[in-house]
Amino acid sequence: MTELPERRLMLVHAHPDDESINNGATMARHAAEGGHVTLVTCTLGERGEVIPPELRHLSGAALGGHRLGELREAMAALGVTDFRLLGGAGRYSDSGMMGLPDNDDPGCFWQADVDQAAGLLADVILEVRPQVLVTYDDNGGYGHPDHIQAHRVAMRAVELAAARGWDVPKVYWNRVPRSVAEDAFARLERDLPELPFDKSASVGDVPGVVDDERITTAVDGTAYAGAKAAAMRAHATQITVADQPYFVLSNELAQPLFTTEYYELVRGERPAGREDDLFAGVTTGEPS
């Protein structure tokens, strides 16, 4: 295998766009600082609602193909070259929102055998040997079946990879501290009249919001705000980004765009204070 950079970050996500919304600034910063970033996306988001009227004819595999192109463009904006679909593009399809008949489709990710999918992800972990892996909490951040399944598969893959020779030292879940979300929505209420959006979402619409004391890590990606916004814009079927740091999904409810990204460490030694780097305390270089 070709030599990889010392710092290796892996992110496991459900659909194209999740990586840019949750971790775009972290990914851009890490790549710019010479680290290796591996994104594993579990589905192509074939059941996503499409925002631009001129693209609304796209659905199913055609939408999946289009979204793969959007993902490619987003990764170029973030400077990330290593991005993969779990098991190859089209292996697992989007499960749709919780409770819909879509959830029963035998090819959808929600119906996937967790151990089998985790085995595929463990292969990637063993190839890349990341010191840091980022995914969602056990509710998938907000209850979407593919996000919950991405969590299960990622956590199981970490166990399988450990048994097969690479024990990922640090695993994080995507988070937003409640106080940060509340402040951002207060600002959004104030700015709303000047925004191209009519209505605001609320704190409850933001995935992964928890009490501040659970946050172990804050990655300041302010310098990469432009890259993150560009990556989010690349996912044009799913996201509309305003000039100000706000965006909407297909529900048209305005949300703040965070350029400091927050995490909760769930594997590895919990730091005494808050870390400002996902690799804090990680010994790089190969074990002798």
Ligand SMILES: [Zn+2]
């Ligand atoms: Zn998603």
